[in-house]
Amino acid sequence: MEFSFKKFLTAPLIAAVGLAVAGCSMPIPEPESIAFKLYEQKCNLCHPVYSPKLLDKKTWGYIIKRMEKKVKATGVREPLTNEEAEVILGYLQKHARERGM
Ligand code: HEC
Numbered sequence: 163m164e165f166s167f168k169k170f171l172t173a174p175l176i177a178a179v180g181l182a183v184a185g186c187s188m189p190i191p192e193p194e195s196i197a198f199k200l201y202e203q204k205c206n207l208c209h210p211v212y213s214p215k216l217l218d219k220k221t222w223g224y225i226i227k228r229m230e231k232k233v234k235a236t237g238v239r240e241p242l243t244n245e246e247a248e249v250i251l252g253y254l255q256k257h258a259r260e261r262g263m
Contacts, residue, residue, distance in 0.1 A: 200249055205250070208232070213257075214254045215258070226251055230242060
């Protein structure tokens with residue numbers, strides 16, 4: 163009884179920590195590029211930036227839209243212009259992982 167309850171609690175926690183560790187330990191490509199700097203400036207306000215290798219191209223497109231909804235809801239910064247979104251998404255997709263998670 164107690165054992166299965168613990169298992170129930172720790173599984174999502176391990177998953178969350180796993181994603182965070184993977185995001186931090188994966189390499190950041192082209193850290194000196196303007197695109198990366200824009201990405202860092204616009205996306206590390208609520209959490210550290212994730213390596214583009216974490217996700218595939220399609221998922222990054224979806225993530226940007228989802229994150230912009232949070233930005234609008236919280237007002238932490240101005241929403242991305244189309245140009246900024248293109249630069250950031252271009253960077254993420256250029257270095258994205260080949261296939262889905
Ligand atoms: C307003 C705060 C905020 C900003 C700014 C923000 N994020 Fe997030 N992000 C979150 C939160 C909160 C989560 C935790 C998961 C959730 O709530 O969906 C998250 C999770 C993530 C994840 C983990 C995967 C997932 O689906 O949970 C990725 C990848 C991500 N953000 C990328 C980005 C990118 C790229 C940008 C810049 C375009 C960005 N974030 C900007 C709040 C933000």
